[in-house]
Amino acid sequence: MRWWVAVAWIDQLLREGARRVDEVEVFFAKGIAVSADLKRKNINIATRSDECGLGIRTIDKGRIGSSSTHNPKKWKECLNAAIASGKLATPQRWDGLPEPVARDHEEICHDPLLTVDPETATGLLGQMLEGASQHPVQVTSGSATLSVGTDIIVNSCSVRYTSRHTGVSISLESIKDQSTGTEFAQSCFMDIDPFAVGERAAFLASHSSGGQEIPSGDYDVLLSPLAYTELLGAAFIPALNGRNVHVGRSLLAKKSGESIMDSRLSMYDDPFRQKGLGSTFWDAEGMPTKRIDFVRDGVLLSFAYDLRTAYRYGKESTASAIRGGGSAGTAIGHHNFIIDGPRTGVADERVIYVNGVVGAHTANPMSGDFSVELSNAFWMEDGEFQAPIRSAMLAGNVFAMHKDIGGISDEMRQIGSMILPSIRLQGQRVIGK
Amino acid sequence: MSEPSSIRYHDLRHVTGQSTLIDIDNGAVESAGTSFFNRAILRVLGSHGWGILQIDNFSPCSKKKFNSLLASASRLAAVTRQDVDLSEATYHALGVPPMQEDPRDVSIEEKTSLLSEIEQAARHPDIVNRRANYIERSEHILFSDSSGHEFSYEICRSGFNVLAVASRNGTVQMGYERVHSVSGFDLRHQQEYGEKAAKVAIALLDAGNAKGGRMRAVLDPELAGVFAHEAVGHASEGDLVQEGSSILAGRIGERIGNDRLSIVDDPSIPEFGFEPFDAEGVAVKRTEIIRNGVVNAFLHSRETLAAVGHGIAGHARAMAAEPPLVRMSNTYIENGDSTLEEMMELCKNGILLKGSRGGQVDPGRGIFQFNAEYGFLIEEGECTRMVRDVSLSGEILSTLHGILLCGNDRSMHPGYCGKGGQSVPVSDGAPHILLENAMVGGSGVD
Numbered sequence: 001m002r003w004w005v006a007v008a009w010i011d012q013l014l015r016e017g018a019r020r021v022d023e024v025e026v027f028f029a030k031g032i033a034v035s036a037d038l039k040r041k042n043i044n045i046a047t048r049s050d051e052c053g054l055g056i057r058t059i060d061k062g063r064i065g066s067s068s069t070h071n072p073k074k075w076k077e078c079l080n081a082a083i084a085s086g087k088l089a090t091p092q093r094w095d096g097l098p099e100p101v102a103r104d105h106e107e108i109c110h111d112p113l114l115t116v117d118p119e120t121a122t123g124l125l126g127q128m129l130e131g132a133s134q135h136p137v138q139v140t141s142g143s144a145t146l147s148v149g150t151d152i153i154v155n156s157c158s159v160r161y162t163s164r165h166t167g168v169s170i171s172l173e174s175i176k177d178q179s180t181g182t183e184f185a186q187s188c189f190m191d192i193d194p195f196a197v198g199e200r201a202a203f204l205a206s207h208s209s210g211g212q213e214i215p216s217g218d219y220d221v222l223l224s225p226l227a228y229t230e231l232l233g234a235a236f237i238p239a240l241n242g243r244n245v246h247v248g249r250s251l252l253a254k255k256s257g258e259s260i261m262d263s264r265l266s267m268y269d270d271p272f273r274q275k276g277l278g279s280t281f282w283d284a285e286g287m288p289t290k291r292i293d294f295v296r297d298g299v300l301l302s303f304a305y306d307l308r309t310a311y312r313y314g315k316e317s318t319a320s321a322i323r324g325g326g327s328a329g330t331a332i333g334h335h336n337f338i339i340d341g342p343r344t345g346v347a348d349e350r351v352i353y354v355n356g357v358v359g360a361h362t363a364n365p366m367s368g369d370f371s372v373e374l375s376n377a378f379w380m381e382d383g384e385f386q387a388p389i390r391s392a393m394l395a396g397n398v399f400a401m402h403k404d405i406g407g408i409s410d411e412m413r414q415i416g417s418m419i420l421p422s423i424r425l426q427g428q429r430v431i432g433k
Numbered sequence: 434m435s436e437p438s439s440i441r442y443h444d445l446r447h448v449t450g451q452s453t454l455i456d457i458d459n460g461a462v463e464s465a466g467t468s469f470f471n472r473a474i475l476r477v478l479g480s481h482g483w484g485i486l487q488i489d490n491f492s493p494c495s496k497k498k499f500n501s502l503l504a505s506a507s508r509l510a511a512v513t514r515q516d517v518d519l520s521e522a523t524y525h526a527l528g529v530p531p532m533q534e535d536p537r538d539v540s541i542e543e544k545t546s547l548l549s550e551i552e553q554a555a556r557h558p559d560i561v562n563r564r565a566n567y568i569e570r571s572e573h574i575l576f577s578d579s580s581g582h583e584f585s586y587e588i589c590r591s592g593f594n595v596l597a598v599a600s601r602n603g604t605v606q607m608g609y610e611r612v613h614s615v616s617g618f619d620l621r622h623q624q625e626y627g628e629k630a631a632k633v634a635i636a637l638l639d640a641g642n643a644k645g646g647r648m649r650a651v652l653d654p655e656l657a658g659v660f661a662h663e664a665v666g667h668a669s670e671g672d673l674v675q676e677g678s679s680i681l682a683g684r685i686g687e688r689i690g691n692d693r694l695s696i697v698d699d700p701s702i703p704e705f706g707f708e709p710f711d712a713e714g715v716a717v718k719r720t721e722i723i724r725n726g727v728v729n730a731f732l733h734s735r736e737t738l739a740a741v742g743h744g745i746a747g748h749a750r751a752m753a754a755e756p757p758l759v760r761m762s763n764t765y766i767e768n769g770d771s772t773l774e775e776m777m778e779l780c781k782n783g784i785l786l787k788g789s790r791g792g793q794v795d796p797g798r799g800i801f802q803f804n805a806e807y808g809f810l811i812e813e814g815e816c817t818r819m820v821r822d823v824s825l826s827g828e829i830l831s832t833l834h835g836i837l838l839c840g841n842d843r844s845m846h847p848g849y850c851g852k853g854g855q856s857v858p859v860s861d862g863a864p865h866i867l868l869e870n871a872m873v874g875g876s877g878v879d
Contacts, residue, residue, distance in 0.1 A: 036512060036513075039675070039676055042481075042482075042515035044515035045483040045756065046482075046485070046510060046513055047484075048485070048506075049488075050487065050488050050489060051487075051489050052489040053489065064464070067467060068468040070469070070471045070490040071490040073490075074469065081467045081469070084466065086466075088462055088466070088542065088545055089462050089465060090460075090461040092461070140676040141676050173678065175797045178680060178798055178799055179798060180678070180798045216645065247564075248459070248561030249598055251603075251605050358793045358794070358795055358800060359791075359802035359803065359804065359826075361793070362790045362804030363804075364607070364821075364822050365607075366607045367606060369642075369821070369822035369876065370822070371822060372824070373802040375795060375798075375800075391800055391826075393645060393824070395645055395822075395874050396876055431645035431646060431872070
């Protein structure tokens with residue numbers, strides 16, 4: 001059965017909705033995922049997930065309503081709930097859902113060669129274990145997941161977009177004595193290197209063993225893309241959210257046009273990035289996506305907007321609406337958030353390399369202040385890992401730490417919807433023993 | 434189609450229901466609506482390990498269809514190599530705690546109006562943003578297994594959060610309050626929480642940064658509860674012990690704290706982490722993880738109990754259609770006999786930490802971190818200057834010895850705990866505790 005025949009009920013839904021409210025938007029996602037999990041070195045669980053979600057949004061005289069369900073056969077109940085919720089919402093300025101825009105409907109997050117079966121997942125785990133065997137560690141757990149799915153966005157203004165996507169994600173955890181090491185990789189394509197992931201997880205555990213204490217003081221710190229992602233996601237990214245900016249939850253609200261960080265740094269969202277995990281031609285509201293320059297050469301230029309926020313505050317949508325699946329609502333986010341700038345040798349001079357942090361989510365999302373425990377921290381010099389650091393805390397501010405940086409690395413890494421280099425920070429407060 | 438012969442055990446957990454969310458942001462009702470969910474998980478234990486099907490939009494089916502699902506799960510189980518065994522278990526369903534007022538009997542219009550009163554209570558010239566959320570989730574859970582057990586229950590969890598953001602001269606701070614329970618509708622006459630969120634946010638504008646380092650710390654019941662959860666609870670989870678990711682593995686009978694310290698997890702008490710039975714249908718009971726300073730038991734599912742021992746099954750929990758994981762429920766430090774005044778006096782110079790912004794642990798490394806909402810310096814036994822953005826980290830095995838005194842004023846606080854991509858409702862609690870040699874993180878300097 002062709003896809004559009006299988007979802008003919010969506011046309012019925014649109015007709016029924018259009019009869020009762022000004023506009024209707026439907027988001028429908030369906031997919032399959034298969035995963036295999038390791039308990040130590042053996043697979044103990046193999047899982048198949050059949051996922052299905054329907055989200056409906058209605059707009060009537062500026063009142064926005066929404067609902068969702070896992071059962072598309074109950075779309076009438078869901079539509080009724082969406083319309084009822086709209087009646088309670090405070091009305092706002094609303095200038096309409098988007099109309100369709102011609103785009104190359106090339107699928108940028110779909111790999112036809114990616115097979116979703118337990119044997120492929122098992123093979124990935126085997127290669128990770130082989131990589132891990134390069135170091136004397138105990139593997140504690142691991143996972144490999146393969147997925148394929150289709151999302152559709154349809155609205156009463158004739159938008160009718162369909163996109164297929166595939167995904168592979170793997171992870172491995174290991175331990176040596178009391179030192180742990182975790183590594184992972186994700187891609188829309190079957191282009192990941194499971195051996196390297198296993199080897200890195202084992203290296204981190206093995207090389208962190210026997211760490212020494214360091215005295216409290218101010219040190220130069222090199223945050224890996226992982227540690228950097230955790231801190232940015234907890235406290236910096238929310239400050240670029242247009243809604244937070246206009247309702248008083250962003251420290252950057254009144255700094256548009258000002259220099260807010262080192263002039264060597266730029267931050268942008270590139271929704272068309274080749275092999276980007278968040279690459280897409282339209283956002284979760286069907287708006288055609290485009291590059292957004294949040295910060296260029298240290299100067300704050302733009303914030304992220306969805307339609308609702310843009311209409312309310314007289315701005316333009318930056319096509320930054322995202323959804324976490326059919327049954328999740330829309331929110332302001334980004335597609336591929338990238339940090340860029342001139343590259344330097346960030347590890348030539350002695351520095352504390354920080355692979356990860358414990359407790360990034362406890363950062364203060366308003367002020368940007370954080371104090372976190374370091375995870376897999378080492379001294380590094382001439383680009384080489386040296387002695388491991390047993391434990392220490394890093395206390396700082398996610399806005400202030402960008403003011404005068406020591407540089408960013410050549411290598412970039414994609415972690416979820418962020419693509420970041422390592423960043424060298426100068427004179428950061430480290431609390432040791 | 435008949436049931437595949439390689440199946441040693443199977444169970445089905447089907448969760449249906451609806452959630453109501455209300456979001457009021459600076460006086461505007463952003464959303465106030467209801468969504469519906471229907472998810473199931475079928476687990477099959479094959480010759481070695483588990484084959485699992487997660488199904489959105491599940492409906493009870495014929496024997497023939499069910500057997501074909503079992504066959505699908507069985508084919509998945511065929512790729513497993515870990516030999517999984519299940520312990521014997523006790524089966525019993527507790528009654529769901531009675532609600533004084535059922536949230537489902539209150540109209541969404543009234544809920545929105547009551548939430549608005551809480552949000553409005555945070556109004557103040559220094560407050561630039563007020564946000565209040567109401568969350569209500571009503572679930573029907575149906576469990577059945579191949580041993581003939583079949584249980585069901587319906588539970589409604591509800592509550593609210595209120596956030597106030599204060600701003601002055603480029604400084605931005607927040608206050609955050611939350612109330613969640615299984616005991617019924619709790620949105621009436623709660624404006625004091627909006628007022629408190631605003632008061633804390635404004636006070637924090639003038640607070641200083643704490644100077645990091647080792648010192649004596651008094652933790653309030655909410656933060657001490659998070660301490661119990663992060664520093665001990667996770668490391669006692671049987672799956673982590675089994676795979677070698679917990680520093681508590683092999684330490685049953687070992688003293689890791691002073692003899693005043695007992696830490697308990699109890700899914701059977703009517704707090705936010707209550708479960709009538711666990712995600713494997715097993716009866717829930719209290720487990721004393723630490724008894725008088727000695728490691729006494731781990732938290733277990735049937736699988737981890739069979740593999741590790743020391744404890745009882747009944748601690749497996751799961752989100753809808755997600756595989757059961759060993760999880761905490763209501764975790765707390767038992768009362769001691771000290772008063773707060775005695776702690777402040779013994780502390781003499783240190784820090785009083787209040788409220789929680791959450792925490793995290795690496796149980797294999799034995800390192801934990803959590804953050805207070807705010808604190809006060811303690812000087813000569815008296816609370817003095819307010820400080821902000823202060824966290825606490827430590828090593829599980831050495832930090833517990835540092836608990837010098839436990840108070841007699843335990844209270845429980847609701848929250849959500851994340852593990853393996855699943856978030857479940859929990860509560861943590863403790864009396865005030867006095868901690869020696871605490872590793873306090875802050876960016877302040879002399």
